[in-house]
Amino acid sequence: MKQLIACCGLDCEQCEARIATLNDDNNLRKKVAKEWGEMNQMEFQPEWINCMGCRTEGCKTYYCSDLCKIRHCVMEKGYNTCGDCEKMRTCNTLGELAANAPHVFDNLKSE
Numbered sequence: 001m002k003q004l005i006a007c008c009g010l011d012c013e014q015c016e017a018r019i020a021t022l023n024d025d026n027n028l029r030k031k032v033a034k035e036w037g038e039m040n041q042m043e044f045q046p047e048w049i050n051c052m053g054c055r056t057e058g059c060k061t062y063y064c065s066d067l068c069k070i071r072h073c074v075m076e077k078g079y080n081t082c083g084d085c086e087k088m089r090t091c092n093t094l095g096e097l098a099a100n101a102p103h104v105f106d107n108l109k110s111e
Contacts, residue, residue, distance in 0.1 A: 006054035007074040007081050009104025017051045017061050069093050083108030
């Protein structure tokens, strides 16, 4: 499995927060903060949008490091991703994400 597949199955290589970090793009940080704020019904600051990837060394966004229930669950269980969990397909928390991003299950399949 690629290291840039997040605990939840999202592809960090495609994540605009990571792209903004790599390119030091403050306009993209503002865009991501606005979108994530609307999506999560909370305020996001552009300065929180710094991330090198969920499972890589380096900075994480405030959401990923502190608020992501999926990432915290995976780490507590000592897994690499949700793909290591036998309850992956029936997990309500992952299911909420997968409802909007069904490709996460394909990303989580083990090689």
